[in-house]
């Protein structure tokens with residue numbers, strides 16, 4: 001069979017399997033490779049799921065109406081997003097919603113920041129589009145700038161343009177200020193770009209100051225869901241909010257893709273989601289507790305890695321960072337480590353620390369950066385107090401191993 005697509009399995013899932021294999025062999029592994037929330041969903045959400053397991057019928061393709069209403073109200077309260085329930089989509093994960101947006105176009109230019117989340121580029125490829133990278137850099141805190149977008153627009157081939165942005169970001173844990181969003185939205189508006197704003201980590205912004213793109217640009221699809229802020233990735237519940245100006249034709253195309261692919265989100269999960277999205281005030285203390293922990297962990301990892309001259313920015317949200325080993329290039333080269341893939345392989349072999357190579361996120365293979373997800377700990381939310389050294393020992397130990405490794409090279 002030589003007519004198969006060349007889409008590889010997602011590198012994040014592969015690294016998770018590799019880590020599980022090493023754990024099964026009783027090796028000590030620091031699982032910083034897979035970005036899964038360590039937190040449990042709130043009890044009232046779990047309870048609703050349990051109570052609704054018997055709900056076995058198919059739901060509405062776009063998502064059941066009471067849930068869409070709740071989502072619309074919730075994101076108005078949380079991020080000031082003003083989108084009615086008619087323009088809310090609920091699906092089994094936001095990943096398939098991002099794909100549905102892409103698949104709603106026959107041919108488009110898709111602008112993808114370099115680096116960015118592993119699945120955007122393969123999805124755009126699967127949908128048959130023209131991929132155009134948008135350059136960013138460590139010095140610009142991996143931000144997409146209006147100038148970089150304008151530069152990429154020169155490579156445009158098709159009528160429709162789609163830009164995907166993600167903040168707080170995977171792989172860097174960084175976000176945009178309101179001024180940066182304004183500047184970026186001006187370029188998007190001027191060039192009639194549909195923006196997929198992946199805001200799945202918005203509620204885990206470390207200083208609770210997330211600015212939603214859709215409030216500045218009227219051709220935006222905002223994607224989010226329960227996977228990250230509610231710790232329920234395996235439940236598969238994603239949400240898309242289509243700005244009203246995108247129009248009925250686009251919405252119908254999305255419904256078409258949805259109905260011919262995933263059909264609907266699982267009904268018991270939609271019932272649990274109805275509780276989760278029931279009231280922003282109700283989940284705020286739960287979010288604050290997570291943020292308190294993630295902020296301390298981000299600051300800890302940042303300070304330790306900086307001490308060993310690994311270039312690193314203080315995370316502003318979510319649970320990721322993108323350590324940049326460029327200043328250790330010569331030392332690494334002397335050990336035949338010349339790519340981020342080899343860096344991660346050797347680090348795993350020598351220390352048990354799992355990172356994901358920067359190349360998985362679209363960086364050039366010889367750029368020595370890797371993504372670190374500081375989530376290898378058990379949910380401490382039920383404890384009365386939080387102590388990083390007591391409650392996140394695997395993160396503390398893993399970071400120490402990394403630092404000792406790079407120092408001793």
Ligand SMILES: Cc1ncc(COP(=O)(O)O)c(C=O)c1O
Pocket residue numbers: 035092093094095096117166169170198200224225226227233236237238
């Ligand atoms: C940036 C980003 N977007 C989307 C997703 C997918 O989320 P979901 O579980 O809603 O499909 C992830 C999951 O890791 C992610 O990191």
